[in-house]
Amino acid sequence: MRGGLVASARLLPRPLVRWFLQRRAQLDINENMLGGKKVKIIFVLGGPGSGKGTQCSNIVEHFGFIHLSAGELLRAEINSGSENGTMIDTIIKEGKIVPSEITIKLLQEAIIKGGNDKYIIDGFPRNEENRAVFESVINISPEFVLFFDCSEEEMERRLLGRNQGRSDDNIETIRKRFKVFVESSLPVIEYYESKGMVKKIDATKPAPEVFEDDGKRMKFTNGIT
Numbered sequence: 001m002r003g004g005l006v007a008s009a010r011l012l013p014r015p016l017v018r019w020f021l022q023r024r025a026q027l028d029i030n031e032n033m034l035g036g037k038k039v040k041i042i043f044v045l046g047g048p049g050s051g052k053g054t055q056c057s058n059i060v061e062h063f064g065f066i067h068l069s070a071g072e073l074l075r076a077e078i079n080s081g082s083e084n085g086t087m088i089d090t091i092i093k094e095g096k097i098v099p100s101e102i103t104i105k106l107l108q109e110a111i112i113k114g115g116n117d118k119y120i121i122d123g124f125p126r127n128e129e130n131r132a133v134f135e136s137v138i139n140i141s142p143e144f145v146l147f148f149d150c151s152e153e154e155m156e157r158r159l160l161g162r163n164q165g166r167s168d169d170n171i172e173t174i175r176k177r178f179k180v181f182v183e184s185s186l187p188v189i190e191y192y193e194s195k196g197m198v199k200k201i202d203a204t205k206p207a208p209e210v211f212e213d214d215g216k217r218m219k220f221t222n223g224i225t
């Protein structure tokens, strides 16, 4: 295709070729806010402790995606000592959701830096604002959305046993995160469901069984299955 374009460009007057190349570069840059990068994205949603991070590691290993966790990016921002760090830290300890422009900027930078065209984004969009700002600013819709469906009782048990030193893995914050999930994140899942874009995963089972039973549904296919 490129060879064909170059060959036919030789037959055109030079100013026209220059205009055509400039216009094409402009179109590529304006198409999205990723510096012209064309990427495919899967969103992974589910309650706190439903196993999103655990299964994303399997997806990376088996299907060659880059995994971006919005929560991990925010924690790295806190640890970097950035000017927003203290504010992000306070919001996370309260189990609330960080303003969209901060999280989206971090995701945008990570996608531009990442050397891949397939990204699995975990823990995003967490609310309607996250979703609407991402889709309008970045100008990309996900290929589909994975929803890890798990009971609150099981998620609480997992979070209390996670032992990774997270400031939000205490019973008080966990309860607040559950409330935010029901009030703000479930409506996002319902939105994508209404568009036929959700693949629901039974995430209450032991981790190896979740991937054995549903792993094939976690990669790109021609249609939603």
Ligand SMILES: Nc1ncnc2c1ncn2[C@@H]1O[C@H](COP(=O)(O)OP(=O)(O)OP(=O)(O)O)[C@@H](O)[C@H]1O
Pocket (backbone or CB within 6 Å): 046, 047, 048, 049, 050, 051, 052, 053, 054, 055, 071, 123, 158, 159, 161, 162, 163, 203, 204, 205, 206, 207, 208, 210
């Ligand atoms: N299917 C499973 N059965 C039992 N334990 C699991 C399962 N999946 C993950 N875990 C364990 O539960 C804890 C939470 O898992 P994970 O970190 O993957 O959840 P998460 O959805 O990413 O949570 P968060 O939203 O808080 O980041 C971890 O200690 C993990 O090892």
Ligand SMILES: Nc1ccn([C@H]2C[C@H](O)[C@@H](COP(=O)(O)O)O2)c(=O)n1
Pocket (backbone or CB within 6 Å): 048, 069, 070, 071, 072, 074, 092, 095, 096, 097, 098, 099, 103, 122, 123, 124, 125, 126, 130, 168, 177
């Ligand atoms: N889109 C997001 C994702 C995460 N956060 C904050 C609030 C979460 O409780 C916390 C931890 O996220 P997790 O690692 O559990 O996915 O990070 C947010 O504000 N916005």
Ligand SMILES: [Mg+2]
Pocket (backbone or CB within 6 Å): 052, 053, 069, 071, 123
């Ligand atoms: Mg996680």
